Amino acid sequence: xxxxxxxxxxxxxxxxxxxxxxxxxxxxxxxxxxxxxxxxxxxxxxxxxxxxxxxxxxxxxxxxxxxxxxxxxxxxxxxxxxxxxxxxxxxxxxxxxxxxxxxxxxxxxxxxxxxxxxxxxxxxxxxxxxxxxxxxxxxxxxxxxxxxxxxxxxxxxxxxxxxxxxxxxxxxxxxxxxxxxxxxxxxxxxxxxxxxxxxxxxxxxxxxxxxxxxxxxx
Amino acid sequence: xxxxxxxxxxxxxxxxxxxxxxxxxxxxxxxxxxxxxxxxxxxxxxxxxxxxxxxxxxxxxxxxxxxxxxxxxxxxxxxxxxxxxxxxxxxxxxxxxxxxxxxxxxxxxxxxxxxxxxxxxxxxxxxxxxxxxxxxxxxxxxxxxxxxxxxxxxxxxxxxxxxxxxxxxxxxxxxxxxxxxxxxxxxxxxxxxxxxxxxxxxxxxxxxxxxxxxxxxx
Numbered sequence: 001x002x003x004x005x006x007x008x009x010x011x012x013x014x015x016x017x018x019x020x021x022x023x024x025x026x027x028x029x030x031x032x033x034x035x036x037x038x039x040x041x042x043x044x045x046x047x048x049x050x051x052x053x054x055x056x057x058x059x060x061x062x063x064x065x066x067x068x069x070x071x072x073x074x075x076x077x078x079x080x081x082x083x084x085x086x087x088x089x090x091x092x093x094x095x096x097x098x099x100x101x102x103x104x105x106x107x108x109x110x111x112x113x114x115x116x117x118x119x120x121x122x123x124x125x126x127x128x129x130x131x132x133x134x135x136x137x138x139x140x141x142x143x144x145x146x147x148x149x150x151x152x153x154x155x156x157x158x159x160x161x162x163x164x165x166x167x168x169x170x171x172x173x174x175x176x177x178x179x180x181x182x183x184x185x186x187x188x189x190x191x192x193x194x195x196x197x198x199x200x201x202x203x204x205x206x207x208x209x210x211x212x213x214x215x216x217x218x
Numbered sequence: 219x220x221x222x223x224x225x226x227x228x229x230x231x232x233x234x235x236x237x238x239x240x241x242x243x244x245x246x247x248x249x250x251x252x253x254x255x256x257x258x259x260x261x262x263x264x265x266x267x268x269x270x271x272x273x274x275x276x277x278x279x280x281x282x283x284x285x286x287x288x289x290x291x292x293x294x295x296x297x298x299x300x301x302x303x304x305x306x307x308x309x310x311x312x313x314x315x316x317x318x319x320x321x322x323x324x325x326x327x328x329x330x331x332x333x334x335x336x337x338x339x340x341x342x343x344x345x346x347x348x349x350x351x352x353x354x355x356x357x358x359x360x361x362x363x364x365x366x367x368x369x370x371x372x373x374x375x376x377x378x379x380x381x382x383x384x385x386x387x388x389x390x391x392x393x394x395x396x397x398x399x400x401x402x403x404x405x406x407x408x409x410x411x412x413x414x415x416x417x418x419x420x421x422x423x424x425x426x427x428x429x430x431x432x433x434x435x436x
Contacts, residue, residue, distance in 0.1 A: 028246030
């Protein structure tokens with residue numbers, strides 16, 4: 001593998017960081033919509049974990065001599081557009097979005113990070129390997145849809161829409177910057193768009209597993 | 219000082235905890251409204267600090283054999299009503315509310331805690347003594363109002379309204395439960411409502427100092 005330019009590392013970390021920051025904001029908004037205190041605390045915890053990841057990436061960027069805010073700035077528009085297009089209408093939609101979206105973001109950046117140098121790859125893998133509270137919310141969703149076929153049908157449709165929008169958003173982020181497009185297609189001689197297709201197939205398969213965990217049909 | 223009943227301790231910690239949880243939600247919503255990434259991060263950090271305080275109180279409640287959610291539940295209505303009546307229309311209003319409101323909440327609970335047993339008093343004092351990121355936002359507000367008399371006039375009026383609503387809300391919380399009303403008036407023979415008046419005078423004086431820090435007239 002050729003050397004990944006510094007710019008690509010900074011872009012990847014900047015995009016990842018802003019995804020976590022906006023994920024924090026979305027989860028806090030879900031917590032605010034949630035009437036049950038136990039679930040409210042669970043969603044707030046997951047949001048706070050996301051913010052910690054944003055801060056961890058910020059520290060990493062500074063270690064690399066880059067500015068945290070400048071690194072995030074190019075990705076604000078596409079990430080915000082994702083959230084604008086997927087405004088949940090209640091806390092259940094919010095939390096399904098958080099769970100599904102967080103899973104896709106983690107899978108996507110983990111895949112992208114395999115093209116980085118070993119030290120940065122390890123940093124991203126270690127950070128995204130933390131469960132981050134996502135599993136705790138599965139229980140809340142399962143309990144809310146138990147025995148309610150109409151509600152679970154509605155949420156399954158919603159999750160499918162989130163999946164589509166999240167894939168679209170991650171692709172938008174990747175083509176936002178030439179450096180990330182190069183990362184996405186591997187940046188190596190002989191790499192091609194088939195590999196990109198296979199990557200999204202893997203992300204899609206992982207999504208199906210998460211939907212089963214929630215008790216929703218994918 | 220007579221012994222403070224267990225119920226009053228649990229109520230005070232429950233009210234304090236829910237104030238921090240809803241403060242977290244409000245600050246995250248402010249962060250989401252904020253276009254500048256540096257300020258967004260500062261507000262998110264302050265919100266996360268509030269959530270940590272909520273969690274700290276939760277642990278303390280469990281140590282005392284009480285349930286975190288049950289302890290918060292009686293105070294949801296009055297705290298939510300405060301936030302409902304003080305919805306900021308932009309990020310500057312949001313952040314002035316957060317700074318002013320957080321100050322009043324900290325002063326109020328610190329005062330209330332002086333009536334608790336030494337161990338619980340120390341716990342509350344230690345927790346509320348942490349700066350919690352509030353000071354970092356003063357800079358953002360000062361910068362935003364510099365040389366803009368109209369904007370600073372509008373924010374000064376807004377801060378005065380927040381002060382009034384926050385005092386009303388803390389009083390509502392205190393009279394919500396007999397145990398807290400007893401704490402508020404000292405719970406001792408000879409204590410009286412004059413002391414309550416003096417307490418609110420002290421909170422009001424501290425508010426004036428904070429307004430000066432922001433560069434707003436109180």
